Amino acid sequence: MATNGEVKAEKPPPNFWGDMPEEEYYSSQGVINSKSYFETPNGRLFTQSFLPLDxxxxxxxxxxxxxxxxxGWLFQKICIRYSTWGYAVFAADLLGHGRSDGLRCYMGDMEKIAATSLLFFRHVRKSDPYKDxxxxxxxxxxxxxxxxxxxxQSEPDLWTGLIFSAPLFVIPENMKPSKVRLFMYGLLFGFADTWACMPDNKMVGKAIRDPEKLKIIASNPRRYTGKPRVGTMREIARVCQYIQDNFANVTAPFLTVHGTSDGVxxxxxxxxLYERASSQDKSMKLYEGMYHSLIQGEPNESADIVLSDMREWIDERVKRYRPK
Known part of the structure; x- marks a missing residue:
């Protein structure tokens, strides 16, 4: 009990759902969760699996x-929902994020970062329970x-389909890094690449429409809150252009979803992507008035619309493309 007029600060719960033990929480959601580290030549990845309970x-x-x-935190709500639909879900913290190795939020080589996660995903995808x-x-x-x-980076036919939620393939004008600023930092011959000194444009506030969920997301103890690093913004700009130049090389079935009021x-x-991809089976959903975070940051009734569309799409592709 606080005395002498002092107010004792309440310790925040260890998880967004409160103090309930993790195993009990996941069981209440109908999934089995496991956590582990996956060793790669580029560093350790923190990984999670979410399997249907019954x-x-x-x-x-x-x-x-x-x-x-x-x-972790609210992102895993997506993992949990997919698992309750009958899917084995695997997720990895990107290098430089969460509990994986690497300088916090430094994305200086996204090809390597993607390849590192792919090592884990391919390992699981080709394992006996899931290879067929x-x-x-x-x-x-x-x-x-x-x-x-x-x-x-994957071999042909490794993936049955792709699902994108508010994908970053084109940077909004107000989010683009200053070419002059990048050029000036570039004159330092890479010395400034890891500096966290780029404008952040208050991205979280532009991503979340539900104010109560914004509070929960902001309380994530592993969320990066510093300014973007020079190399991260340089690399994101490069990768976005690279992806745009290669949209025609996308041949897998895909679903992409976006809110029309996305400010990120x-x-x-x-x-x-929908217009330029070569895929014969492609789908796009645009949600009027929704923000960037379509599942974690929207009111429940809006998020459920997105999830329903995702479930309908993936269940149909399982029926359509599963091995005979």
Missing amino acids: QKVKGSVYMTHGYGSDT LPAFLFGESMGAAATMLMYF TCPTSSQL
Whole structure:
């Protein structure tokens, strides 16, 4: 009890759902969760799996989070929902994020970062329980850009389909890094590449429409809150252009979803992918008035619309493309 007029600060709960033990929480959600580290030549990845508690697995999904986030906290709500639909879900904190190795939120080589996550995803996808089942890559926001790089790095037919939520393939004008600033830092011959000194443009506030969920997301103890690093912004700009130049090389079935009021990534990202991809089976959903974080940051009734569309799409592709 506080005395002498002092107010004792309450210790925040260890998880967004409160103090309930993790195993009990996941069981209440209908999933089995496991956590482990995966060793790679580029550093350790923190990984999670979410398996259906009491139903047969009909496919596997490999999920990548967005910039500054991780596979825990609210992102795992996406993993849990997919698992309750009958999918084995695997997720890895990107290098430089969450509990994986690497300088916090430094994305100086996204090809390597994507390849590192792909090592884990491919390892699981080719393992005995999942090698003969349909398999999907899922990427949210900047994680969608990393996911697209994984797709380009993969052998043909490794993935049954791709799912993108508010993908970062085109940078909005107000979010683009200053070419002059990047040029000036570039004169330092890479010395400034890791500096956290680029404008952050208050991205979190532009991503979340539900104010209560904004509070929860902001309380994530592993969320990166510093300014973007020079090399990160340089590399994101390069990768976005690279992906745009290679949209025609996308041949896998895909679903891309975007909110029309997204203030972090352009809906043009989804539109250009849909228009230019060579895939014969491609789908796009635009949600009027929704923000960037379509599942974690929208009111429940809006998020449920997005999830319903995702479930309908993936279940149909499992029926359509599963091995005979």
